[in-house]
Amino acid sequence: MPIVQFAPFSSLIQPSFWHELTNLKIDVLRLSDEALPISGSYSTGKSVKDRETGQEIALGCNLSIGSESFDKGFKPSQGSIAVLGTLKNYNTIDEFKAADKTVLFNREAERIWEHTLKTRDTSLLTQFLLITFADLKKYKYYYWFAFPAFVSKPAWEIAEDGWKDASSEFSSDALISIHSHLRAHPAPLPFFLVRSDATGTTISPVEAYSTFFETTPSSSQTIAFVDPSANPANPGWPLRNLLAYLRVLYPNSTSSVRVLCWRDTDIQTTWKSRFGVVEISAAASETSSRPAAVGWEKNPQGKLGPRVADLAPMMDPERLANQAVDLNLKLMRWRILPSLDLEKISTTKCLLLGAGTLGCYVARTLMGWGVRTITFIDSSRVSFSNPVRQPLFEFEDCLNGGKPKAECAAARLKKIYPGINSSGHMLSIPMPGHPIPPASVEQTKADVQKLEALIADHDAVFLLMDSRESRWLPTVIGAAKGKIVINAALGFDTFLVMRHGTRATSTPPNGKANPRLGCYYCNDIVAPSDSLTDRTLDQMCTVTRPGLAPVAASTAVELLASLLQHPDGVHAAAPPPLQNADRGGQQGDNENEGVLGMVPHQLRGFLAQFRNMHIVGAAYDRCTGCSETVxxxxxxxxxxMMLKAFNDQEFLPALTGLDKLYDEGEAALESVDWDEEDEADDF
Incomplete structure (x- = not known):
């Protein structure tokens, strides 16, 4: 008699499975290569009709997995059979290639066999193994499936009449009854028993074999399974382990088995299910030792070897970018900083006042940290001197008078990464000491209202302008609204980066009162005034060493990132200056540190000496920028109030009491008895 040929499983992987594996690898597994439980499913075999010949063509005997395969409560679609599996993902392609496939396969086969003997449960008879390597930079996935199936010796043979239509063995009423019982069963049955007697046709799980057939003659006993194969001559792969299960547990009654290959999902006039009688020599070895197993899937070339899924060509480039841009940050969290809260950084909305050299570099570094909302404010246009120093502009942006800087920079960010939420606003910021003509008051008021709205809508404000007085208005608004304010300013070979302290009335979440840190204006007892009129060319341009702006911009962004990761956030205390002097770059020895280390108040950089100086500046109660009076x-x-500050240079000193300080200083100088004759004699 012919030997029974089984149709092997073919893997069918939905693209969503690879996306879910990518997320799992980056966010959960990281460097772990521990085996994970997953689930798959299969259904009855499918076939299609050839339009030219009219013949039925059997489709693959598919086992499918998707994103839902990782769910603990996995539920297959109606009519499908759930299959348990094991996933082992390797960290490198070399580890994937060098893995001992024989050991992995035999481990799974042993698990199936032991489970069968101990529990008589059939849930693991179609257990599968999947080994993978995910190349997350190129979106290539190397994988290899195994469907362990036990080898019968001698082999099973099909009776002389072979496989035939189930309708030749069962009446239509019997097949309808089987279909109804399967539908009514609480859980899909991959394997079941069929019994026909005077009362009709009934079914039961295979686990009930010893009792279900007690009073049923062998001619009316049928073993059935949901068959994923549509090949008329070859039953599906699950039958191999079902027969092995029957032989090891019931050797005395299973040398000849009536098999129903169930392939019908609906009641129909022409039934697709197949029936046959398979036999094995009664003298076959009756032993409980595990037989050999086979089941590694062949690749498309018909050879035993892994397959490759290349998703990059079929993926939306923007979606590829979304998954790839943060890869460096997530890898950083894998190896170095498991407690790094990337979401806190990515959701921080940043407002950049100034789209010049500092603004361009700050924006690029923010993108590198995963910030997704960046807004520019600038009143100027791109000039021919800008593109070589400001990386968000090109030569074409300078033509025809130049594009507005803020809008141009925002558009360029979207070209770099389409997923960024960037916008630009051409806006002139009113300044103290720069009187507002009566005809411009309404426009100035509108500009101030727009600036207030933008600061209110963002979490962090970067002051990146090129004058002292232009920083005053956003300093006041930022302090009043409780925003993070980061200041950066450039000299020829020096820079200042600082974070503004919180408002005096602001209370830290932990209730711990730290010394209040000053703002940009706390260090100076002179109120901001007009520094822009009658400037020479070198004063109108920021004359600075070319490498200084990227250093200062990166430092400003890193200061923000450190502040966001600190448990006290904007209320984080600054480390004492002397304690910073001899730290040697070590983290973790300062109680004021956060995940990313210290959170200084001010950093003054000196490029000529290639060094940074940490400074702590206390808040000043007469400050023109952040004092409670202002x-x-x-x-x-x-x-x-703002209009008075713009138009009258004496308003802010009078409001804060600085004018009295000036008077007291003048009075102290006048009270000194200068001996002019003695001074002359000294020379």
């Missing part, structure tokens, strides 16, 4: 005046009088 903030309450702004909150009470709004634009009217």
């Amino acid at each position: 903030l309450k005046s702004y909150e009470n009088d709004g634009f009217e």
Whole structure:
């Protein structure tokens, strides 16, 4: 008699499975290569009709997995059979290639066999193994499936009449009854028993073999399984282990087995299911030792070897970018900083006041940290001197008078990464000491309102302008609204990067009162005034060493990242200056540190000596930028208060009491009795 030929499983992997594996690898598994449980499913065999010949063509005997395969409560679609599996993902292609496939395969086969003997449960008879390597930079996935199936010796043979239509053995009523019982069963049955007697046709799980057939003659006993094969001559792969199960547990009654290959999902006039009688020599060895197993899937070339899924060509480039841009950050969290909260950084909305050299470099570094909302404010246009120093502009942006810097920079960020939420606003920021003509008051008021709205809508504000007085208005608004304010300023070979302290009335979440840190104006007792009129060319341009701006910009962004990762956030205390001097770059020895290390107040960089100096500046109660006097005046009088500051250089000193300090200083100098004759004699 012919030997039974089984149709092997073919893997069918949905692209969503690879996307889910990517997320799992990056966010959960990281460097772990521990085996994971997954699930798959298969259904009855499918076939299609050839339009030219009219013949039925059997499709593959497919086992499918998708993104839902990782769910613990996996539920297959209606009519499908759930299959348990094991996933082992390797960290490198070399580890994947060098893995001992024989050991892995035999481990799974042994698990199936032991489970069968101990529990008589059939849930693991179609257990599968999947080994993978995910190349997350190129979106290539190397994988190899194994469907362990036990080898019968001698082999099973099919009776002389071979496989035939189930309708030749079962009446239509019997097949309808089987279909109804399967539908009514609480859980899909991959393997089941069929019994026909005077009362009709009934089914039961295979686990009930010893009792279900007690009073049924062998001619009415049928073993059935949901067959994923549509080949009329070859039953599907699950039958191999089902027969092995029957032989090892019931050797005395299973040398000849009536098999129903169930292939019908609906009641129909022409039934697709197949029936046959398979036999094995009664003298076959009756032993409980595990037989050999086979089941590694062949590749498309018909050879035993892994397959490759290349998703890059079929993926939306923007989606590829979305998954790839943060890869460096997530790898950083894998190996170095498991506690790094990337979401806190990515959701921080950043407002950049100034789209020049500092603004361009700050924006690029923010993108590198995963920030997804970046807004520019600038009042100027791109000039021919800009593109070589400001990396978000090109030569074409300078033509025809130049594009607005803020809008151009925002558009360029979207070209770099389409997933960024960037926008630009051409806006002139009013400044103290720069009087507002009566005809421009309404426009200035509108500009101030727009600036207030933008600062309110963002979490962090970067002051990157090229004058001292242009930083005053956003300093006041940022302090009043409790925003993170990061200041950066350039000299020829020096820079200042600092974070503004919190408002005096602000309370830290932990209730711990730290010394209040100053703002940009706390270090100076001179109120901001006009420094822009009558400037020479070298004063109008920021004359600085070319490498200084990227250093300062990166430092400003890293300061923000450190602040966001600190448990106290914007209220984080600054480390004492002397303690910073001899740290040697070590982290973790300062109670004020966060995940990324220290969070200094001010950093003054000196490129000539290639060194940074940490400075802590206390808040000043007469500060023209962040003192409670100024903030309450702004909150009470709004634009009217600002207009006085713009038009009258004496307003802010009078409001904060600096004018009295000036008077006291003058009085102290006048009270000194200078001996002019003695000074002359000294020379």
